[in-house]
Amino acid sequence: MKWKLLPLIILMTALTAFAAAGGEQTRVLIVDGFSNHDWKRTTACLTELLARHGGYSVDVSTFPAGAPQEEREAWNPEFRNYDVVIQNTNGGTQGPEWGATAKKSLEQYLKEGGGMLAFHSANNAFPQWPEYNRMIGLGWRPRDYGTSLIVTDDGAVLRLPPGEGGPTSHGARIDALVTRLGNHPMHAGLPRQWRAADIEVYRYTRGPAEQVQVLSYAREPATGLNFPIEWTVRYGKGRVYTSTLGHVWPGDPALKGVQCAGFQTLLFRALDWLAGKPVDGTVPADFPSPDKTSLRTSPAVSPAPAS
Incomplete structure (x- = not known):
């Protein structure tokens, strides 16, 4: 059985207008x-959001995690055919691993100028893959693994050496006050803070x-320290964007994290930037304020039924 490559070419009214404008x-x-x-619901959310926004063609390549070793090793998407790869796999320390060929293909794709969005838990993935750790810069790793970053209240980024501070972890999900750092093109026109x-x-x-640039941060309640929420990495000629936004957990009754107008705005801007295209600096009227979140009705993908 071969892995599935599901074409999800998106053509909508908004896209027709986009194409007519010469894009x-x-x-x-x-x-x-x-x-x-x-991951299934996450992919469904992303494809729905990109369809509603317009301007994207989307394919999905599903790693055959339950297939024989030979088939898993043979899986090797044509990364070079795309402007941006959204990495939506995470096996942690004990989970599945891509084959060596696919790993080398992604490394080469980014070195030659490709773009990758490491989606939420993708920064937990592949701790034993050295080049992946370089791609994402920071990930869910043990206390003694590598450098950690914290941000002071006046915006200075401090580097903590291995062993200092704690292992990667998080508390309960919250409506966090996010503060942007600097003036990255992805944040053009946005308020300095939003909820x-x-x-x-x-x-x-x-x-x-x-090569890490911290784009935004938020205060973590248990420690009282500010930690990165979004960051980018330059890997060869390529660009990588990572954030802890967009949480989709199995069985979640609601999708507030991906319905957040702030998350959706940043998703589209990140894809523009990763593709090397001008970032649309339009600030939507419903972008959240520092005091209040802003939720949209889409996506509204229901959780999978219990087996």
Whole structure:
């Protein structure tokens, strides 16, 4: 049985207007197949959001996690055919691993100028893959693994060496006050602070922390410290964007994290930037304020029924 490559070419009214204006679709590949989070529902949410927004062609390549070893090793998406890869797999320490060929293909794709969005729990993935750790810069790692970053109240980024601070962890999801740092194109026109709905503030993400630019941060209640929420990494000629936004857990009755107008705005801006295209700096009227979250009705993908 071969792995499934599901074409989800999106053509909507908004896209027709976009094409008429002389724009080109951004080619997006979502890679999924395994995660401790609800990867099927996450992929469904992302494809719905991109369809509603318009301007994207989307394919999904599902890693055959339950297939024989030979088939798993043979899985090798054509990353080079896409402007952006959304990485939506996470096996943690004990879970599935991509084959060596697929790993090398992603490394080469990014080194040559590709873009990758490490979606939420994807920064938990592949701790034993050195180049992946360099791609994401910071991830869910043990206390002694690598450098961790915290942000002072005046916006200075401090580097903590291995062993200092704690292992990566998080408390309950909260409506966190996010503060942007600097003036990255992805944040053009946005307020300095906004209230993000139902997010996890990761404590002590760790990694090589090379070529990392912290874009925003939030205060973590248990420690009282500010930790990164969004960050980018330059990997070769490529671009990588990671955030702790967009949580989708198995059985969640609501999707506030992905219905958040702030999350959705940043998703589309991140895809623009990762694809090397001009970022649309339009600030939607419903963008959240510092005092109040802002939720949209979509996506509204129901959880899978219990087996």
